[in-house]
Amino acid sequence: MQARLILEDGTVFEGKSFGAAKHSFGEVVFNTSMTGYQEVLSDPSYCGQIVTMTYPLIGNYGVNRDDFESIRPFVHGFVVREHCEVPSNFRNQQTLDSLLKEYEIPGIYDVDTRKLTRKIRQFGTMKGMITTSSESVESFLEQLKSTPNMTNQISLVSTKSVFSSPGRGPRIVLVDFGSKHGILRELANRHCDVIVVPYNTTAAEILRLRPDGIVLSNGPGDPKDVPEAIEMIQGILGRFPLFGICMGHQLFALACGADTEKMKFGHRGGNHPVKEWATNRTFITSQNHGFAVKEESLTETDLEVSHSAVNDGTIEGLRHKKFDAFSVQYHPEAAPGPYDSGYLFDRFLDMVAEHKKEVNPYAITR
Numbered sequence: 001m002q003a004r005l006i007l008e009d010g011t012v013f014e015g016k017s018f019g020a021a022k023h024s025f026g027e028v029v030f031n032t033s034m035t036g037y038q039e040v041l042s043d044p045s046y047c048g049q050i051v052t053m054t055y056p057l058i059g060n061y062g063v064n065r066d067d068f069e070s071i072r073p074f075v076h077g078f079v080v081r082e083h084c085e086v087p088s089n090f091r092n093q094q095t096l097d098s099l100l101k102e103y104e105i106p107g108i109y110d111v112d113t114r115k116l117t118r119k120i121r122q123f124g125t126m127k128g129m130i131t132t133s134s135e136s137v138e139s140f141l142e143q144l145k146s147t148p149n150m151t152n153q154i155s156l157v158s159t160k161s162v163f164s165s166p167g168r169g170p171r172i173v174l175v176d177f178g179s180k181h182g183i184l185r186e187l188a189n190r191h192c193d194v195i196v197v198p199y200n201t202t203a204a205e206i207l208r209l210r211p212d213g214i215v216l217s218n219g220p221g222d223p224k225d226v227p228e229a230i231e232m233i234q235g236i237l238g239r240f241p242l243f244g245i246c247m248g249h250q251l252f253a254l255a256c257g258a259d260t261e262k263m264k265f266g267h268r269g270g271n272h273p274v275k276e277w278a279t280n281r282t283f284i285t286s287q288n289h290g291f292a293v294k295e296e297s298l299t300e301t302d303l304e305v306s307h308s309a310v311n312d313g314t315i316e317g318l319r320h321k322k323f324d325a326f327s328v329q330y331h332p333e334a335a336p337g338p339y340d341s342g343y344l345f346d347r348f349l350d351m352v353a354e355h356k357k358e359v360n361p362y363a364i365t366r
């Protein structure tokens, strides 16, 4: 069946439908990962977005039960050059097409994804829609214009109630703005006693859980959509070691008085080089973000840049000068992408152990 991807500037990409044959609106973004489409589909940070993969063949190792980064796919649409209908892998359990059908997510293939990506790079991310209907482009453009940008996606993807992943190690409160499972997995692998709380949990509620450290997760949309989370971070900052990841990094920066801005087309992929200033080392990182912290907004704060993107110089990591608190704009939990940055979880837990010693020198630490 024919399908079209229509961008808000009137550009039309012809293709064929796969997955669910229905309309879908979203912000059109591209991801340069060569593998990891299952993790991309299920990363809650993509809620509200139509994702195109620049790698030309997607779906060739199928979909399995274990590689999801959350309980379901969250993208609003999926755009590929070619999708594989006969996957070959010992872990394969279903095709990409059947997964998208199951969750009613429209896909479009046979699209010139190179042209689409160059367009987004040149003009920035745009609203768009996938449709199988043959209605005129003009009528869809009207609909696209009148559909407001999605806001506050965090409230849709964050857990509604507190849950725990018990462990014998330090107690970490993970604030869920749309957390990938990878973050929980990295903490659990290090024996943490993790308590996952909703995005709108107050500082007082977090204090009652007697944490040893706080992790702020990744999440979809604009960090300014959740002022209650910024207030919560201000309430706990300096009391416990804090580690922010992606959305968590942006919220940490806002809580410290810095500002964020929307990027032209963002960073999404598994091959983004990032420089760590303290060691002068470059790490290849997994990224998925469309907002960034404004460098000039740091002057009046107690924050300093710890990591920068090699490609465009944007801020990729921050460190608090007075408190045990730091954050990165990228994904140390990988999934998909390289595991080079897993050491950041160790660095955070070393901070937690040090802090615990200071609070109670006899406490048993990790």
Ligand SMILES: NC(=O)CC[C@H](N)C(=O)O
Pocket: 045, 217, 218, 219, 220, 221, 222, 223, 245, 246, 247, 248, 288, 289, 290, 291, 292
């Ligand atoms: N992965 C994330 O946490 C992304 C953060 C934010 N939604 C952004 O696009 O910049």
